[in-house]
Amino acid sequence: MKKSILIILLLFTLGLNAGAQQLTRFAVVDLPRVYMAFFSESRAVRDFEARSAQVQAEIDRMSAEIQALRVNMVNAQAQGNMEQAFRIEADINRRTDFLREFYQVRTAELETMRNNLTQSGAFLEQIYDEIRFLAESEGFSMVLSLRENTGILWYSPTVDITDRLIQRLTSRR
Numbered sequence: 621m622k623k624s625i626l627i628i629l630l631l632f633t634l635g636l637n638a639g640a641q642q643l644t645r646f647a648v649v650d651l652p653r654v655y656m657a658f659f660s661e662s663r664a665v666r667d668f669e670a671r672s673a674q675v676q677a678e679i680d681r682m683s684a685e686i687q688a689l690r691v692n693m694v695n696a697q698a699q700g701n702m703e704q705a706f707r708i709e710a711d712i713n714r715r716t717d718f719l720r721e722f723y724q725v726r727t728a729e730l731e732t733m734r735n736n737l738t739q740s741g742a743f744l745e746q747i748y749d750e751i752r753f754l755a756e757s758e759g760f761s762m763v764l765s766l767r768e769n770t771g772i773l774w775y776s777p778t779v780d781i782t783d784r785l786i787q788r789l790t791s792r793r
Contacts, residue, residue: 647760649751650782652734652767657786668733675726682719686712750788754781 656665689712696705755763763781 644761645759645779647755647758647763647779647781648766649763649785650766650780651747652737653782654747654785654789655737658789664737668730668737671733672730675730679719679723679726682715682722686715686719689715746789747785750785751781754784754788 689708693705693708693712696702696708751763754760758781760779760781766780766782
């Protein structure tokens, strides 16, 4: 009798220790990528993509102008016209500074547009419901946003549930 009580207590203690040693599993999700994949046919995403293409075309145009000015500067130097070469060089520097500032401002605007796309209430509610389902069904204790959390320094691709989330959302259309 004592032996069976001792064995039951021992098994009970081992069961408690096994439960206490459960590993916490994490997953990551790239929300902007989910949004772009799931709502790629929406007007807001098409507007974002058009704006992004417009900004890139403007950057390409300005870069080509600067490159043409560099060719003109080299030609002026080759002809010995240093005054014109210095004027062109100053113009190149001014345009390069403008292009750098333009790029920074437009990139920030595009990032804000992208973040606004991913913050719509109905979208987030549906996403969170699907994330909750995936996390519970696959045993994840916590799901982190890959883009919004600067604390993630490294993660294994095995914890990225972005593709599975996109598949679930797409299947519910």
